[in-house]
Amino acid sequence: MRDQPARPRSSRRTLRTFAVCAIPAALAAVFLSCVGWLSPRLNARRIVNAFEATTTPHPGFRRNHAKGICVTGHFDSNGDGALLSRASVFAKGRYAVVGRLSIPGGDPGEDDAAATVRSLALRMTLPRGEEWRLAMNSTPVFPVRTPQALLEQLQADARDPRTGRRDPAKMQAFLDSHPEARAFRRFIEQHPPSSGYDNATYYGISAFQTIDAHGIRRFVRWEVVPDKPYRAVDAGDLRDPDFLFYDLSKSLRKGPLRWHLFMNVAMPGDTTDDSTRQWVSSPRRPRIDAGTLVIDRAQTQIDGACRDLAFDPTVLPDGIAPSADPLLAARSAAYAVSLQRRTSEEAAARARAH
Numbered sequence: 325m326r327d328q329p330a331r332p333r334s335s336r337r338t339l340r341t342f343a344v345c346a347i348p349a350a351l352a353a354v355f356l357s358c359v360g361w362l363s364p365r366l367n368a369r370r371i372v373n374a375f376e377a378t379t380t381p382h383p384g385f386r387r388n389h390a391k392g393i394c395v396t397g398h399f400d401s402n403g404d405g406a407l408l409s410r411a412s413v414f415a416k417g418r419y420a421v422v423g424r425l426s427i428p429g430g431d432p433g434e435d436d437a438a439a440t441v442r443s444l445a446l447r448m449t450l451p452r453g454e455e456w457r458l459a460m461n462s463t464p465v466f467p468v469r470t471p472q473a474l475l476e477q478l479q480a481d482a483r484d485p486r487t488g489r490r491d492p493a494k495m496q497a498f499l500d501s502h503p504e505a506r507a508f509r510r511f512i513e514q515h516p517p518s519s520g521y522d523n524a525t526y527y528g529i530s531a532f533q534t535i536d537a538h539g540i541r542r543f544v545r546w547e548v549v550p551d552k553p554y555r556a557v558d559a560g561d562l563r564d565p566d567f568l569f570y571d572l573s574k575s576l577r578k579g580p581l582r583w584h585l586f587m588n589v590a591m592p593g594d595t596t597d598d599s600t601r602q603w604v605s606s607p608r609r610p611r612i613d614a615g616t617l618v619i620d621r622a623q624t625q626i627d628g629a630c631r632d633l634a635f636d637p638t639v640l641p642d643g644i645a646p647s648a649d650p651l652l653a654a655r656s657a658a659y660a661v662s663l664q665r666r667t668s669e670e671a672a673a674r675a676r677a678h
């Protein structure tokens with residue numbers, strides 16, 4: 325048998341070039357597509373990237389609701405929630421709370437006057453190692469129904485990296501193609517934001533399921549209603565870009581702040597998987613006051629107890645379960661990506677400082 329003729333030099337070079345460049349490139353492509361950068365598929369990283377594109381970089385801070393304050397206190401459960409749910413949080417008793425009050429947006433230096441929404445996140449520590457994490461806004465509806473629509477909304481809100489400007493035409497096009505966002509805008513137009521964090525009502529927005537001691541499931545939406553009466557923000561408040569923080573500190577110096585946790589039960593015909601649609605208010609709707617949230621201390625978010633927490637709304641005790649609202653799973657994944665990014669940036673900054 326004749327020996328195979330030796331490969332010409334140029335063909336060997338081509339093979340070597342292929343091995344050196346193409347194989348690592350292929351491996352990189354596999355890696356990038358695994359982390360979602362080349363995939364047109366929707367995933368949490370793409371959504372968090374889109375949040376980042378709406379502002380300038382702020383390493384170490386939350387990718388949304390970047391400006392906020394840590395708070396601590398407790399939840400005094402009055403036992404009435406047990407009518408709906410076997411969750412340990414509804415057994416009469418006191419449960420420790422770490423929370424965070426914030427405004428939406430990715431800039432931790434945002435002027436409070438720019439915020440039309442106030443937000444409250446809570447982690448309740450329960451018996452047997454359970455927790456209940458809640459993240460609520462001061463609107464009963466969310467602008468979009470699906471994670472895909474949220475991505476489109478964020479892309480319409482992105483800043484041009486060269487000019488730092490947003491394109492109002494893009495937002496208008498988004499709004500024209502998403503009529504479901506009108507309910508949110510209408511609510512904002514008709515309800516001026518509260519003068520403080522302490523006189524806002526906070527809504528869970530998404531429906532959840534409660535499971536009672538007999539295994540009966542019901543759909544509920546919760547809201548946290550302040551004892552302090554609502555007052556609309558006025559021109560005097562708006563003069564200070566941090567008025568929400570200073571107002572809260574001033575209120576806490578006078579004593580603890582209180583809200584009641586109400587559980588509203590779905591009635592026939594209510595949608596349970598659509599955060600853009602509000603349930604009609606009806607005197608026939610079952611509504612249970614499950615107890616009092618008491619906040620008695622605030623700390624900065626730089627070193628307070630809420631710093632490294634992600635208030636993932638799918639962290640629930642036995643007796644409460646998510647609904648089919650598609651935003652819930654997306655939030656769980658996006659909060660984890662945001663937490664991972666901000667904590668690793670903070671660790672890197674600390675390492676550089678040493």
Ligand code: HEM
Nearest residue numbers: 386388389424443445459460461529634654655658662663
């Ligand atoms: C019912 C709708 C929603 C409500 C009520 C809500 C509320 C909140 C609140 C209160 C926070 C601040 C939590 C804190 O203080 O640490 C927050 C943070 C955040 N939200 Fe949402 N949100 C909603 C929907 C979404 C969706 C659909 C996404 C994306 C899929 C999203 C992405 C984020 C991210 C990335 C953060 C920062 C998380 C962190 O770094 O800890 N949110 N949200």
